[in-house]
Amino acid sequence: MIKLSSFLTTFNEPETLRMAKLARELRAQGKDVIDLSLGEPDFNTPEHIKNAGIKAINDDWSHYTPVSGYLDLREAVCNKLKIDNQLEYQPENIVVSTGAKQSLANVILSLVDQGDEVIIPTPYWVTYSELVKIARGVVVEVPSSVESNYKITSQQLEQAISSKTKVFLFSSPCNPSGAVYSEQELRAFAEVFKKYPDIYILSDEIYEYINYIGNHFSLAQIPELKDRVIVINGLSKGFAMTGWRLGYIAAPKEIAQACDKIQGQFTSATCSIAQKAAVVALNGSKEQSYEMTKAFKERLHITLDWLKKLPNLKCTVPDGAFYVFPDVSYYFGKTIKGFAIHDSADFSMFILHHAHVSSVMGAAFGAPNCVRFSYANSIENINRAWIRIIDCLNSN
Numbered sequence: 166m167i168k169l170s171s172f173l174t175t176f177n178e179p180e181t182l183r184m185a186k187l188a189r190e191l192r193a194q195g196k197d198v199i200d201l202s203l204g205e206p207d208f209n210t211p212e213h214i215k216n217a218g219i220k221a222i223n224d225d226w227s228h229y230t231p232v233s234g235y236l237d238l239r240e241a242v243c244n245k246l247k248i249d250n251q252l253e254y255q256p257e258n259i260v261v262s263t264g265a266k267q268s269l270a271n272v273i274l275s276l277v278d279q280g281d282e283v284i285i286p287t288p289y290w291v292t293y294s295e296l297v298k299i300a301r302g303v304v305v306e307v308p309s310s311v312e313s314n315y316k317i318t319s320q321q322l323e324q325a326i327s328s329k330t331k332v333f334l335f336s337s338p339c340n341p342s343g344a345v346y347s348e349q350e351l352r353a354f355a356e357v358f359k360k361y362p363d364i365y366i367l368s369d370e371i372y373e374y375i376n377y378i379g380n381h382f383s384l385a386q387i388p389e390l391k392d393r394v395i396v397i398n399g400l401s402k403g404f405a406m407t408g409w410r411l412g413y414i415a416a417p418k419e420i421a422q423a424c425d426k427i428q429g430q431f432t433s434a435t436c437s438i439a440q441k442a443a444v445v446a447l448n449g450s451k452e453q454s455y456e457m458t459k460a461f462k463e464r465l466h467i468t469l470d471w472l473k474k475l476p477n478l479k480c481t482v483p484d485g486a487f488y489v490f491p492d493v494s495y496y497f498g499k500t501i502k503g504f505a506i507h508d509s510a511d512f513s514m515f516i517l518h519h520a521h522v523s524s525v526m527g528a529a530f531g532a533p534n535c536v537r538f539s540y541a542n543s544i545e546n547i548n549r550a551w552i553r554i555i556d557c558l559n560s561n
C-alpha cells in the first residue's frame with residue numbers, strides 16, 4: 166500500500182464534487198439522475214467570448230504569461246471594478262488565478278499562520294473551511310439559520326472576534342444560502358471592523374451579477390476599510406465560464422505580491438487563452454450575463470412554488486446565486502420507503518437513491534440541518550426533479 170502524506174488527512178474533499186461523482190456513477194448504471202448538486206450555470210459561454218478564445222489561439226497567445234496575468238487583463242479588471250463597484254485599483258493590486266478557488270487559496274496561505282483564527286459565518290462555501298485547515302488556521306463559525314435569513318448580525322460578528330482573529334471570510338451573494346447582505350448590514354460590520362484594525366476581510370463576490378435585488382455593495386467601498394479588504398471575484402458564474410478557470414483578487418499591493426509569490430510556485434499564471442477571452446468578457450457587453458440572471462430568477466420562482474408544496478421544508482427566499490437551501494430537519498428520525506433519515510447526509514442520499522435527484526448535504530456548508538438544491542438547470546429538469554422529490558417525501 167502506498168504511504169500517502171499525513172497532510173491529506175487534515176482536510177476533506179469537496180462534498181459538491183463527491184455528490185456529482187455519485188450522480189455520475191448512478192447514471193452510468195442507467196439511472197435517469199437529475200443533477201441539482203453542482204454549482205455552475207447550465208448556459209454555455211457567450212459567443213463573443215468563445216470567439217475571443219479562438220482568436221487568441223490563432224494569434225498564438227500560447228506562451229507563459231506574467232504570473233499575475235497579462236497587463237491588459239489586469240487593466241480590464243481595474244476598469245470593471247471602477248465601473249461596477251466605484252473602486253479604484255491599479256494593475257499592481259490585481260492577481261489573476263486559475264479560478265476564484267485558487268485566488269482564495271493564495272490569499273489564505275498569504276495571511277493565515279498556524280493557530281490564526283478565521284471567522285466564517287455559516288452556511289459557507291465548502292472550500293472555505295478546508296483551505297483554512299490547509300493553512301493550519303482555526304475556523305471560527307458564526308451560526309445563522311433559516312430564521313435569521315441566513316445572515317449574521319454585527320453583534321454576533323463582534324462576539325466571535327478574539328486576539329487571534331486574523332481574517333473574516335464571507336460571500337455575498339452567498340453560496341449556499343443565496344443571502345445577500347445589504348449596504349446597511351455591511352456598514353454595521355464595518356463599524357465593528359473599525360475597532361479591530363488587525364483583521365483582514367476576504368469578500369467573495371463571485372455571484373455579484375446573480376443578484377435579484379440589485380445594488381451590489383462591497384466592503385471595499387468603505388474607504389477606512391479598503392486597505393484591509395481583499396475582493397475575490399471571477400468569471401465562472403457571471404459569464405458562464407467555469408471551465409475556463411479564471412478568478413482574480415483586488416488587494417493591497419503587499420497581499421497581491423504575496424499571492425503572486427505563492428502562485429508562482431504552484432501553477433504560474435492561468436491559461437493564456439482564457440486570459441485573452443476574459444479581457445473581451447470584462448470589457449464587452451454584459452447583456453448576456455443579465456439575461457442569464459433573468460433566467461435564474463424565473464427558475465428560482467418555479468423552485469419556490471414547488472417548495473410551497475413541502476411545508477415541512479423550511480426555506481428562505483434567496484436574493485442571489487442559484488441555490489435554495491431548505492432546513493430539512495423535520496425529516497430527521499423518520500423512515501420513508503424503508504430508508505431511515507438521521508441527518509442531512511441521509512436526506513440527500515435518500516433523495517438521490519429514491520428520486521434520482523442529486524443535492525448536497527448541509528453539513529458540508531457548516532449547516533447540518535439543511536440541504537442545497539441548485540436551480541441552475543433547465544425548467545424541464547427542475548420540474549421533473551421536484552415532482553420526484555415531492556412524490557418520494559410524501560410516500561410512506
Ligand code: PLP
Nearest residue numbers: 204264265266290340399401412
Ligand atoms: N466562491 C464561491 C462562493 C463559489 O461558490 C465558487 C464556486 O463554486 C468559487 C468561489 C470558486 O469559483 P471558481 O470556479 O472561479 O474557482
